[in-house]
Amino acid sequence: MHLLSTMIHKIRYFETKTLSQGVYLQDVVNEFLSEKGENVIAVMPVMGDSLLVHYKE
Numbered sequence: 001m002h003l004l005s006t007m008i009h010k011i012r013y014f015e016t017k018t019l020s021q022g023v024y025l026q027d028v029v030n031e032f033l034s035e036k037g038e039n040v041i042a043v044m045p046v047m048g049d050s051l052l053v054h055y056k057e
Contacts, residue, residue, distance in 0.1 A: 007056040009041070015050040029053065 012032065016025045029051055033040055041054040 007039075009054065009056055012053045012055065013046075013050065014053065017049065025049070025051065 014025060014029050014032075019025065019028065029043070032053060033043070036053075036055045039055045039057065041056060044052045044054070046052055
């Protein structure tokens with residue numbers, strides 16, 4: 001029996017306006033990227049203060 005594993009494409013939105021004072025967008029995104037590892041597909045800037053991270057689970 002052959003089982004197929006399906007990966008779901010997800011998008012996570014990060015925005016500086018939602019962060020507490022003294023917390024930096026780069027630090028939050030880097031932590032997320034390290035958690036997802038090889039499942040990260042792309043990181044895309046949106047305007048000046050936000051990012052989209054495409055990943056699969």
